[in-house]
Amino acid sequence: MSTNAGNPIVQIRNVYKYFGTLKALDNVSMDVHDGEKVVIIGPSGSGKSTLLRSINQLEKIDYGSIVVDGYKVHDDNTDINKVREEVGMVFQSFNVFPHKTVLDNLNLAQIVVRKRSKKEATEISMELLKKVGITDKIDQYPGKLSGGQQQRVAIARALAMKPKIMLFDEPTSALDPEMIGEVLDVMRNLAREGMTMIVVSHEMGFAREVADRIIFMDYGAIIEEGTPEHFFQNPTKDRTKLFLNQIL
Amino acid sequence: MAEIKETLNPKPAVIAVTDGPAIPHKKDVGLFTAWRVSFIGAIAIIAYLAIFNRDPYWEILQFLPDGILVTFQVTVEAIILALIIGLFTGLGRISKNRVINGIASLYVEVIRGIPLLVQLFYIYFALGRVVNLPAIASAVIAMAVCYGAYMGEIFRAGIESIPHGQMEAARSLGMSTGQAMRHVILPQAFKTILPPVGNEFVALLKDSSLVSILAVSDLLRRGREFASETFTYFETYTMVALVYLVITLVLSKLVSIMEERISVD
Numbered sequence: 429m430s431t432n433a434g435n436p437i438v439q440i441r442n443v444y445k446y447f448g449t450l451k452a453l454d455n456v457s458m459d460v461h462d463g464e465k466v467v468i469i470g471p472s473g474s475g476k477s478t479l480l481r482s483i484n485q486l487e488k489i490d491y492g493s494i495v496v497d498g499y500k501v502h503d504d505n506t507d508i509n510k511v512r513e514e515v516g517m518v519f520q521s522f523n524v525f526p527h528k529t530v531l532d533n534l535n536l537a538q539i540v541v542r543k544r545s546k547k548e549a550t551e552i553s554m555e556l557l558k559k560v561g562i563t564d565k566i567d568q569y570p571g572k573l574s575g576g577q578q579q580r581v582a583i584a585r586a587l588a589m590k591p592k593i594m595l596f597d598e599p600t601s602a603l604d605p606e607m608i609g610e611v612l613d614v615m616r617n618l619a620r621e622g623m624t625m626i627v628v629s630h631e632m633g634f635a636r637e638v639a640d641r642i643i644f645m646d647y648g649a650i651i652e653e654g655t656p657e658h659f660f661q662n663p664t665k666d667r668t669k670l671f672l673n674q675i676l
Numbered sequence: 677m678a679e680i681k682e683t684l685n686p687k688p689a690v691i692a693v694t695d696g697p698a699i700p701h702k703k704d705v706g707l708f709t710a711w712r713v714s715f716i717g718a719i720a721i722i723a724y725l726a727i728f729n730r731d732p733y734w735e736i737l738q739f740l741p742d743g744i745l746v747t748f749q750v751t752v753e754a755i756i757l758a759l760i761i762g763l764f765t766g767l768g769r770i771s772k773n774r775v776i777n778g779i780a781s782l783y784v785e786v787i788r789g790i791p792l793l794v795q796l797f798y799i800y801f802a803l804g805r806v807v808n809l810p811a812i813a814s815a816v817i818a819m820a821v822c823y824g825a826y827m828g829e830i831f832r833a834g835i836e837s838i839p840h841g842q843m844e845a846a847r848s849l850g851m852s853t854g855q856a857m858r859h860v861i862l863p864q865a866f867k868t869i870l871p872p873v874g875n876e877f878v879a880l881l882k883d884s885s886l887v888s889i890l891a892v893s894d895l896l897r898r899g900r901e902f903a904s905e906t907f908t909y910f911e912t913y914t915m916v917a918l919v920y921l922v923i924t925l926v927l928s929k930l931v932s933i934m935e936e937r938i939s940v941d
Contacts, residue, residue: 484848486848509847509850509852510850512847512848512850513850515848516848517845517848519841519844519845521839521841523842523845525845525860525864526864527864536849536860537846537849537850540855541849541850541851541855542850582845585849586848586849589850
């Protein structure tokens with residue numbers, strides 16, 4: 429499915445990124461096609477979050493190229509805000525705006541960035557909140573919500589921009605176990621609707637079920653990639669096998 | 677493990693000395709807190725003196741209100757100006773632009789290194805060479821320039837206290853840095869800086885007594901005018917001191933109430 433969809437919507441070529449002397453990304457290249465779901469796994473410090481964050485330039489890469497929906501993210505002359513309008517991001521720590529109500533969390537960027545009217549923004553927000561299962565508490569502040577609810581609000585907030593791609597940076601890692609399911613459900617539904625998704629996660633069940641392709645990273649490099657079947661049944665690289673043995 | 681670490685490295689003692697009357701704390705619920713004793717004591721002494729020693733205390737008390745108004749005027753105007761200067765200084769101090777950052781840092785360093793009284797004289801007479809401003813306007817500008825530097829540090833600390841993820845979330849929704857500052861970071865930072873700004877307000881009110889040397893008829897100068905006509909120096913300055921005390925005690929109480937409200941949210 430990834431090979432026949434024409435030009436990739438995300439095109440990453442020979443990317444290097446250093447934090448001081450630490451090589452965080454080591455010659456990484458990958459493509460993501462429209463509608464594809466890619467799950468990136470790997471031990472902590474393997475560069476998977478850095479890779480994800482460089483797609484919308486939360487991290488600036490040192491060498492190589494990243495092209496997202498035709499925009500050259502690596503190029504300083506690119507208006508990065510235009511790219512970010514098309515790329516939704518969900519964080520491990522939710523990062524909902526605590527001083528805004530749930531509804532205003534969703535409305536803010538729609539009004540400020542997308543220049544929608546308040547009425548139009550609210551309509552879109554209400555629809556999305558319903559979709560992520562937040563029907564009451566719309567006028568509450570996020571502090572009153574559980575972690576799972578906050579993360580679902582954060583997902584809805586990103587979706588309200590009508591992005592073409594969604595990035596998830598360990599979206600369930602900060603959640604209590606009983607709340608992980610509700611967030612993964614929302615992500616599953618999103619995948620079913622055909623959203624292009626790049627997910628950094630330790631949820632192997634989710635990866636197996638939803639991913640078109642799994643990418644395993646270690647020491648800043650892509651070690652192995654393939655379908656979930658390939659990945660969980662016949663991994664070829666020793667480091668992949670070692671990692672899977674440790675977590676499964 | 678965490679426990680061992682804690683006993684080996686006890687938290688360093690925090691010495692916090694504010695430039696103002698002790699801010700009454702919520703925990704101080706006793707009847708005889710320092711705040712109550714000084715507040716009720718000051719009011720009682722003023723009342724006693726004004727009633728039983730009408731000459732000169734009642735006359736002094738009638739002479740001072742004009743000065744109180746001027747003191748408040750200088751304080752309020754200076755704090756508003758200082759807030760504006762402080763906002764830009766604070767933003768400058770966190771700016772990645774080296775020139776802007778350098779200018780803001782230089783301003784803060786220079787101002788903090790010169791006594792307020794010297795600054796007042798300097799700005800007052802420096803302004804006098806270029807523009808002809810009324811004394812009170814010069815005084816307000818001088819106070820604001822000084823306090824703007826301190827306010828800048830408060831703004832900087834307030835902005836830096838907001839978790840970095842907030843900026844990242846706003847930026848990844850397509851907001852510019854300016855939009856993210858305005859809609860996401862500053863509204864949250866204002867909440868954390870409100871109590872220290874309140875403290876600065878109290879401190880500025882007290883420091884505003886320095887403008888009395890610049891031909892501004894504030895509370896202290898009104899007292900001096902009265903005293904020099906009647907030669908009742910001791911009596912007048914007793915009254916002036918008590919009035920300042922009552923004002924700052926009331927203001928510091930208001931700050932602490934505001935602080936409590938915010939921490940409840």
